[in-house]
Amino acid sequence: MNFLRSLLFIVFIFQFKAGFSLAQSGQEPAFWLDQVNTVNNDPELSWSEKLDKVEAIRLRFLEDNQKDGVYAKIIHRIADYKRILGDFSEAISLMQEAIAINKSDVPHAEEYYLSYTFCNIGIAYQELGIQEKAEAYYDSAFNLHKKYPEETFSPAYISFDRRTVYSFNKGEYQRTVDMLDYALGAIHGLEGTIQETLLKIKKGRALLELGEIEKADEIFQNSIGIFESEQASGELLGFAYNAYGIYLAAVARPEEAETYFSKAMDLYQKMGYLGSVLASLDELYYTWAKIDDQKALTYLYQALDLLEPYPDSRQNMSTLNNIGATYTRLERYEEAMEYFQKAIQIAVKGFEPKDQYQNPTLAQIRQTDNYYEVAMILKSKGEAISKQSQMEKSDPVILEHALFHFRLNDQVIDLMRWNQQTEGSKAFWRGYTKPIYELAIQACLDKYDFEGAFYFMEKSRAVMLNDQLSEMGAMRFINESDLYKEKELKTDAIALKNVLLEKESGSEDFQKASVDWFEAQSKYETFIKELEQRYPSYYQYKYDTSVLSLQQLQGEVLAGDQAYLSYFVGEEASYVLFVAKDQIGLKKIEAKDLEKRAAQLLELTSNKSKLNSDFGTFKTISQRLYRELVPEEIKEYPRVMVSPDGFFLPFEFLITDSSNDNSFMLKSQALSYTYSAGFLAKNQKGNIKHSLFGLAPVNYSTDIQQASLPGADLSLKKIRSFFPKNNLLTHERATKQNFLNHLSDHSIIQLYSHAVADADGQEPRLYFFDTSMPLSELQLLGGIPAHLIVLAACNTGVGKLVRGEGVFSLARGFAAAGIPSSITTLWEVENQATYELTELFYRFLSDGLPSDVALQQAKLEFLEKSEGQSLPYFWAGQVLAGRSDVLKPASSLGSYYIYLYIIIALLAVVLLYYKNRP
Incomplete structure (x- = not known):
């Protein structure tokens, strides 16, 4: 990832770096402000010379005038010169004085001008690395823009431009997109300006980082023409060329990209803009890295020469890291480590390594202003250590260094994630940092460190889900009024x-x-x-980074007849960790195309006609995957929990014996699935007797336009016989509001309805009689007391796959809301088969079987009794995700006993009456 790409975000801020032209009105003495503006606009003067001249104007002004609004504008300009020259303390002091004057009722004080000073003081704090204060001043500047839109365009624009610089720099690409969308709609007077196009190109840059190439393409194609017209020249045209070059590189057109970067560099060199020249060199490096590393190095060496006067700059840190990464690819590991250490020394002040393996402490890293940079340098360094270890044939000393290094890298990734505000940015970085965990797991395998492998596997998956559960648990430390406001x-x-x-x-x-x-x-x-x-306790619980240990998994989560399988699918290799109470093992899966074959198998199984006509292909792929994915050591256990990665495959339909078409894994083992082992431990609930809440719209209101589900209400009535304590809502009573009203009243929830989802990013949505509910709304349902939800609707287990995190499905949404178990559906299944399987499941569940065994027995009986429905299409799509507890039904006999007692009491009274009659 490119540290310096953020530079092109600020290339065009040069025009405002000395602040703003001093605005005038008819009521101000133009004499003084004209003098200041003349000095400010003189290109021949240095910043120091401008400061001296405006300071002289200030002194002359005070000879005959009081400190009024005109004086505030003069010291505003002086303050900005001092900021540029690095005297932040004096700059901020003068800006505060200007603010106080413009807030008063002295002559010529103007409230709108506070927006300019708020913006400049925000820039000062941002350059000092105090972003929280900077954000507060930027907010104040923009709030005044809402009040004075005509007079405050510049500070409003620059406030958002600066904020997006910060969010982009720390890898918050989705946050950057959101902020730019807001700015494009909220800044008055932006439409049709060159600044609007600049912001759109910045949005395109962030979209490129997020991998949304098509959206970025539209922006760049529409924008580059504007800049090549007469509307832009000089540095703005250079900015456009540089941005377009990045786009061309992203779409694998390196030669064209190089042409545009060269155009940009020519312009920047003529104007003497060193930072912008460095940005273009950096992009040229990234364009050719991994294509032609020797050529890429030439651009880095050029940058290093230019940066010689600035050894402690972020630009130099980025260049050193990139040289190290290139040397790693060229297998020059000793040289690579030397450059990585130099880069870390710039990023973490006070770090003085004694050898090439030493890293700063976490406490030292916490003092930095950008965890993203440190995490990425550590990632590059970790790759070098890992490859060096492989070359040295798993030298135990190097392995020890590698594992210590990856633990630290993981902790910094945690810091980076907590510092990000949007789910989109967090999801992006989960995928981007996943290779770190692949290297760590390989090192654990080389060292036979099963505890370490389990730790890194846990930290490589469903971390965002774990964060949501931690935050939900932390809410218990908040008082009622704050909970309501939240x-x-x-x-x-x-x-x-x-x-x-x-x-x-x-x-x-x-x-x-x-x-x-x-x-x-x-x-x-x-x-x-x-x-x-x-609330310190809320903070501590929310950001708890503890991970379930192997001993806890064996002793507290797994039953004696259960085995646990955890998978990691990496870029170079895949791994499986298997755990039972009496054994632990870790294996490398040599197969290279697991995801491709798993997707092929899912596509085939979810289409009844294709499966029926091409069962041979299904059998071949299924049996091969069984051999590759299921270790011999766990085949003796009747119950297996699977923590998948990269793809979600129902193991039930894997064929165990190539000579037997019906030797499905289902027949020998009960399967369940989990987002992580930690999810199982975090979601333990008390052992109670269970009641059922069932909902089935059957038909839908005309606005919903969903097909009816005939027979769903009848199926619910059959289910109620297994769980006598129940509440069933069907037809027009099966509304979204009724669902929400009764959701917390029962421990088992049964839904017969429709759902929509796909793997391309469409947000999953669940339908009720009157309306639908998107996945995002499930965030509002925190702390649901239910133990199990059965989502008997199509595609409730489908959603967008986020690498390093998992599938964002409706089932996951309910898991994040606190429900530890769900039965979800991976593809569209015929109604009658769904009803039969669900009814059988509840029958076995009510008999006291664990939910995974109950689902297994339901499927086995379905296979035995349902003629013409033996294909996995009919029964393999329903899977259990989460805990596999015993859920015994609560008796509804309590009310009958009450009535019986009343009757007996009345009879006793009657008998006593007759007995005592004279």
């Missing part, structure tokens, strides 16, 4: 986000919705930060 703000933000998702990107309605959502989301995030400061 829920209210979160509800507003999610509702407005859903409105935004319905709008066409780039439209006027989209821009308005972006403004509404971003403001609501910002209020929610601000309140969460307040909670973290006011």
Whole structure:
């Protein structure tokens, strides 16, 4: 990842780096401000010379005038010169004085001008690395823009431009996109300006980092023509060339990209813009890295020469890291380590390594202002150590260094994640940092460190889900009024986000919705930060990084007849860790195309006609995957829990014997699936007797336009006989509000309905009689007391796969809301088969079987009794995700006993009456 790519975000800020032209009105003495503006606009003067001249103007002004609004503008300019020259303390002091004057009622004081000073003091704090204060001043500047839109365009624009620089620099690419969408809709007077195009190109840059090439393509194609016209020249045209070059490199057109980078560099060199020249060199390196590393190195060497006067700069740190990474690819490991150590020394002040393996402490890293940079340098260094270890044939000393290194890298990744505000950014970095865990697991395998392998496997998956559960648990430390406010703000933000998702990107309605959502989301995030400061226990629980140990998994989670399989699918290799109470093992899976074959098998199985006509292919792939994925050591255990990675495959349909078409794994082992072992431990609930809440719309209101589900209500009635204590809602009573009203009243929830989802990013959505509920709304259902939800709707287990995190499905949404187990559906299945399987499941569950065994027995009986429905298409799509507990039904006989006691009491009274009659 490119540290310096952020430079092109600030290339065009040069025009404002000395602050703003001093605005005038008819009521101000133009004499003084004209003098200041003349000095400020003189290109021949240095910053120091400008400072001296404006300071002289200030002194002359005070000879005959009081400190009024004109004086505030003069010291505003002086303060900005001092900021540029590095005297931040004096700059901030002068800006505070200017603010105080413009807030008073002295002559010529103007409230709108506070926006300019707020913006400049925000820039000062940002350059000092105090982003929280910078953000507060940027907010103040923009709030005045809402009040004075005509007078405050520049500070409003620059405030958001600077904020996106920060968010982009720390890898918050989705946050950057969100902020730019907000700015494009909220800044008055932006439409049709060159600044609008600049912000759009910045959005395109962030979209490229997120891998959204098509959206970025549209932006770049529409924007480059504007800059090549007469509307832009000089540094702005250089910025456009550089940005377009990045786009061309991203779409694998390196020669064209090189042409545009060269054009940009020519312009920058003529103007003497060193930072922009370095940005272009950096992009040239990234364009050719891994294609032609020797050529890529030439650009890094050029940058290193230019940076010789600036040894402690972030640019130099990035260049050193890139040289190290290139040397690693060239197998020059000793030289690579030398450059990595130099880069870390710049990133972490006070770090003085004694050897090439030593790293800074976590405490030292916490003092830095950008965990992202440190994490990425450590990632590059870890790759070098890992490859060096492999070359040295798993030298135990190097392995020890490698494992210590990867533990630290993992801790810094945690810090980076907590410092990110959007789910999109977090999801992006989960995928980007996954290779670190692949290297770590390989090192654990070489060292036979099973505990370490389990740790890194756990940290490589469902971490965002774990964070959600931790935050939900931390809410118990918050008082009722704050809980209510948190829920209210979160509800507003999610509702407005859903409105935004319905709008066409780039439209006027989209821009308005972006403004509404971003403001609501910002209020929610601000309140969460307040909670973290006011409730130390909430903060501590929320950011607890402890991981379940192998001993805990064996002793507290696994039953004696259970085995646990955890998979890791990497870029170079895949691994399986198997655990039972009496054994542990770790193996490398040599197969290279697991994901491809798993996807092929799923596609085949989910299509009844294809499966029926091409069962031979199914059998071949299924049996091969069984051999590759299932270790011999766990085949003796009747119950198996699977923690998948990269793909979600129902192991039930894997064929265990190539000579027997019906030797499905289902027949020998009960399967369940989990997001991680930690999820199982975090979601233990008390052993109670269970009641059932069932919901089946059967038919839908005309607005919903969903096909009816005839027979769903009848199936619910059959199920109620197994769980006598129940509440069933069907037809027009099966509304979303009724679902929400009764969700917390029962421990088992049964839904017969429709759902939509796909793997391409469409948000999963569950349908009720009157409306639907998207996955995002499930965030509002925190702390649901239910133990199990059965989602008997198509595709409830389907969603977008986020590498390093898992599938974002409806089932996962309910897991994040606190329900530890779900039965979910991976593809569309015929209604009658779904009803039969579900009814059989409840029958076996009510007999006291664990839920995984109950589902297994239901499928086996279905196979035995259902003629013409033996294909896995009919029965393999329903899977159990989460805990596999025993869920015995609560008796509804309590009320009968009450009635019986009443009758007996009445009879006793009657008998006593007759007995005592004279």
